[in-house]
C-alpha cells in the first residue's frame with residue numbers, strides 16, 4: 001500500500017481563537033448558541049457552540065494561487081452542495097472572502113463552518129495540495145466536496161456520535177503514525193466521537209462524502225469502507241435540513257436561493273431512515 005496519506009485534517013482553532021469564534025458563531029446564526037448557555041466567556045461553553053452559517057448565506061471564496069483549470073474544478077464540485085442546501089458560493093477576489101483556498105501547503109484541510117471567521121484574512125482557510133491538470137476527476141470530486149462540507153459546518157462522519165466503527169485501535173495508531181500523524185491528530189480526526197448533546201447528526205452513513213476510507217486491516221472483523229467520491233443521499237438530505245431551501249434567515253442579506261424542485265427530489269430520493277438529531 002502507498003504510504004502517502006491524503007486524508008483530510010479538520011483544522012482546529014487555537015484556544016484564544018475559540019472564545020472569539022463562539023461570539024462570531026452566535027452573531028452569524030443565533031441558533032448556534034447552546035440551549036444551556038447564554039454566555040460564552042469561558043472555553044467550556046464555547047466548545048458547545050455550533051458552527052452553522054445563517055441560512056441563505058452566500059460565502060465568498062477567494063483563491064490564493066492555483067491554476068484556472070483547477071479553480072473551475074473547485075467551483076464545479078463546491079457548487080454541488082448548493083443544489084441541496086440554502087447556501088451558495090461566490091468565487092472572486094474579494095479581500096473579505098470568508099473562504100480562502102491555497103494549494104501550497106501540505107495536505108487537504110479546512111476549518112469548520114463559522115470557525116472560518118476567526119482566521120486572519122491573509123491566511124488560507126482551506127488547502128488542496130497538489131491539484132493540477134493531471135489530478136483525477138474522482139479526486140477533485142472526493143476532495144473538493146469533502147472540504148466544502150467542512151466549510152459549511154460538517155464534521156467527519158467517523159466522528160459522528162452515531163458512528164460505531166469496530167476500530168482496531170492499536171492498528172489505527174500504527175497506520176497513521178507510519179504516515180506522519182501524531183496521536184492527538186489521529187484521535188481528533190479518526191477515533192474520537194462528538195458527544196451527542198447539542199450536535200446535529202444522522203445515523204452513521206458509511207457512504208458519506210465526510211467519511212474517511214476505512215481499510216479492513218484497521219478494523220476488528222470484516223469491516224471496511226471505500227473511498228467515497230460523491231455526496232450520499234444522506235449527505236444531501238442532512239445539508240438540506242441544516243440549510244433548508246426556500247427559507248431565508250433574518251440575518252441574511254442575500255436573496256434566498258430557491259430550488260424547491262431539487263430539494264424535493266433530494267428528500268424523496270431514498271427511503272433510508274436517517275434523520276437530523278438535535279439534542
Ligand SMILES: [Zn+2]
Nearest residue numbers: 008009010156
Ligand atoms: Zn475532512
